[in-house]
Amino acid sequence: MLTMQDIKNHYLFTDQDAELLQELRSLAAANADRLADEFYDFLLGIPDTAEFLTDDTLMERLKQTHKDWFNTLFSGVYDNQYLHRLQRIGLAHVRVGLNAHYVNASMNVVRRFLIELLQEHYPKIEERRKYRNAVEKIIDINLDIMSASYQEEAMRKVFVSHRIESKLIGAAERFTYGLNLILILALAGVSISVVGLFVWDITHIFRGNVEKGILGALGTLLIIWMMIELMDNEIKSLKGGRFNILMFIGVIIVALIREILISTLRHDELTTQIFLAGTLLILGVVYFLIAKSQQFKAV
Numbered sequence: 263m264l265t266m267q268d269i270k271n272h273y274l275f276t277d278q279d280a281e282l283l284q285e286l287r288s289l290a291a292a293n294a295d296r297l298a299d300e301f302y303d304f305l306l307g308i309p310d311t312a313e314f315l316t317d318d319t320l321m322e323r324l325k326q327t328h329k330d331w332f333n334t335l336f337s338g339v340y341d342n343q344y345l346h347r348l349q350r351i352g353l354a355h356v357r358v359g360l361n362a363h364y365v366n367a368s369m370n371v372v373r374r375f376l377i378e379l380l381q382e383h384y385p386k387i388e389e390r391r392k393y394r395n396a397v398e399k400i401i402d403i404n405l406d407i408m409s410a411s412y413q414e415e416a417m418r419k420v421f422v423s424h425r426i427e428s429k430l431i432g433a434a435e436r437f438t439y440g441l442n443l444i445l446i447l448a449l450a451g452v453s454i455s456v457v458g459l460f461v462w463d464i465t466h467i468f469r470g471n472v473e474k475g476i477l478g479a480l481g482t483l484l485i486i487w488m489m490i491e492l493m494d495n496e497i498k499s500l501k502g503g504r505f506n507i508l509m510f511i512g513v514i515i516v517a518l519i520r521e522i523l524i525s526t527l528r529h530d531e532l533t534t535q536i537f538l539a540g541t542l543l544i545l546g547v548v549y550f551l552i553a554k555s556q557q558f559k560a561v
Contacts, residue, residue, distance in 0.1 A: 295329070488516045492510070
């Protein structure tokens with residue numbers, strides 16, 4: 263929570279600025295009625311703000327409230343009590359449903375009024391500039407504190423929905439993480455089965471069917487290698503890495519190569535082997551294009 267001193271530091275508001283504003287106190291008090299008239303002429307000229315000022319008694323009371331606020335701009339004392347007073351003003355604007363746009367526009371009326379007032383009474387540029395700098399700072403500080411009330415109100419309105427949304431997102435993330443863990447366990451189980459298939463292929467060598475055993479074992483080794491890559495990719499994904507679709511395409515390619523090897527041993531029809539070779543060619547082109555696309559994005 264920012265203190266008034268924090269806010270003044272952020273706006274480079276010094277004790278000298280406070281003293282300069284205090285020097286303008288009598289001039290501001292003498293022109294407070296004039297400011298109030300111009301201020302309410304402006305508000306009455308806007309339909310959205312005029313609807314708040316239909317009661318004459320209420321408007322006179324509001325005029326006095328704004329004159330009091332105007333005079334406090336030049337009090338020379340800007341402490342936490344001053345901060346709390348501005349916060350209450352901001353909350354009052356929020357409660358009546360006044361759009362923040364009109365608060366900003368109204369503050370601009372006050373800013374312009376003070377600049378013109380300084381021009382009237384301080385013809386020397388250097389003298390006027392130091393007063394104007396102090397005036398600009400205190401107006402900006404006031405606008406900042408009042409506007410913060412609107413931000414806090416907006417946060418309160420979305421807080422409940424934001425909390426529910428955060429919980430739903432968190433639950434979905436945990437559920438997805440659990441599915442990824444199950445996927446890794448499934449891959450581990452399949453990998454063990456592939457190792458068993460490799461051992462089965464090796465047995466063909468000892469049974470005298472050397473060609474079938476070697477080609478089958480070679481295809482199975484390719485699958486084992488791709489299973490390792492798949493598990494490695496999934497582990498990286500769990501750690502926050504990027505999903506790599508190339509691994510899955512690679513598994514299909516390896517499985518297809520193994521099928522071609524087995525098809526050759528079975529002496530399948532030529533059309534079957536051409537179909538498998540054509541499919542492998544298409545997958546190879548897809549793999550190449552995706553790999554190039556990923557390289558381009560990385561650059």
